[in-house]
Amino acid sequence: MITSVSEVRVRIAPSPTGYLHVGTARTALFNWLFARKNNGKFLLRIEDTDQERSKPEFEQDIIEGLKWLGLDWDEPIVYQSQRLDLYRREAQRLLEMGKAYPCFCTPEELEERRQAMLAKGIAPKYDRKCRRLTQVERERLIKEGRPYVLRFAMPLEGEVVFHDIIRGEIRFANRELDDFVIVKSDGFPTYNFACVVDDHEMGITHVIRGEDHISNTPRQLHLYMALGYEPPQFAHLPLLLGSDRSKLSKRHGAVSLNEYRKMGILPEAMVNFLALLGWYPRDQQEIKTREQLIAEFELSDVKPSGAIFDLEKLLWMNGHYIRQKPVDELARMVIPYFAQQGWIHDPPTEDEWSYLLKVTPLIQERMRTLSEAVELAEFFYREPEGYDDKARSRLSKDGVAELLSELSNRLEALIEFSVEQVEETVRQLAAERGLKAAEVIHPTRAAVTGRMEGPSLFHLMEVLGKERCVGRLRKAVRILNSGSLAAAEK
């Protein structure tokens, strides 16, 4: 329980060795929610000590992704690569206290002994050879210029116990832990070491991270104790899983947040969806605003079992948020997608914008993502290339050519090409011919849009305008009369 009077401080600590993963985004979200809920601070630390794999573009992606989600951090970003002195100083302290020691074993030697242990069926751990070196021997080897790493001198007996906010008590026997490396031969700290030093130095009170870090926790706890730091509380979030229940990765589909952004997922939908992966509101109401999420979030209510990332549900939720959008706002969001098709400019001209404002409400309730707008709005911007299967079969019925021809004439004669006038004309024609309105509407839709599903016919025709509607109807008539419908496949 959080009874401490000190301020809550949490952090997200991604390494810029890849694009922002949705799992990292979820971890960031939970940290952020926890911080906001408790009036604490949410911090960002970039773990860029891996010189080889860290890339500025990944760092950019991470920063932009977090901003996009609205997960704002409260203090300047901390870069591990800029605090090497700090790690060196703390490592030196451990060395002087005898809680760390230099190890001169070469990778080859280590590998050889590991194989030997494996062959004997023993769990392969460092055999602590260099821990038994005398001070004199160590100094001699260092003076010889032999490369070495620094290892933590793990207690040989006893156990570490910690209380995980989500899982309760977790314990590890010290004998299972080995003398792990804290400083590599190039002088860079290892993950576990830098993480502990930083979390302490940054005043982190709660470490909220993925379940895959549980086995790092006992090592880190030993570091806290050895360095004389007060350990934070831990909460290990359930992993995000793919459909086969293994850790979510590229082979399961899109995993970087950016892919979802490009797809046209709204940040509020992503936040809402991610919040529900492992946590559930007490009132069982799933659609929540950011403010509600903050108010209702409870770390201790997080479920410990892994959660499959269900794209279908995300799409549903995104559709929900899209439908909530004011039309002009949605229209604005769709601009880049249409511009990419070459349909409009970005920013759009005045005419393009007013047309877009008429198109948008007609596709709004059918969209699940912004990118789907392209498919849904295509016939508003381009003459249908042909007709899909259903449309062709509807057009091929007897009398359709004559019917559409007559309709096109009557529509052409309209002074005011409005929803009401068009509807009136269509129904009138149907009535005169003793047809049901649908029998005129369906082929008309096929001729005008090339398909059988879409927005209300009369509304869509008004937006399209007289000229285009009449033109498309007559084109269909020509195709039907020339008997080339079969070739007009989409």
Add this chain to the structure above:
RNA sequence: GGCCCCGUCGUCUAGCCCGGUUCAGGACGCCGGCCUCUCAAGCCGGAGGUCGCGGGUUCAAAUCCCGCCGGGGCCA
């Protein structure tokens, strides 16, 4: 292989701590109906879980205890 975590409808989950009020509730998806010019949206309804398995405790267990199995993670 060692250690650790997890196990309620296909999926996200409520309920489990404080055993009975639950012939296990909600959401996504699926199926059907209504609406309707189609699709969608919306509304209404339905199918779907022997609560991983086995034993025990108890008048009573998804809920407590023990064992097992399965899945996953980390280290290798």
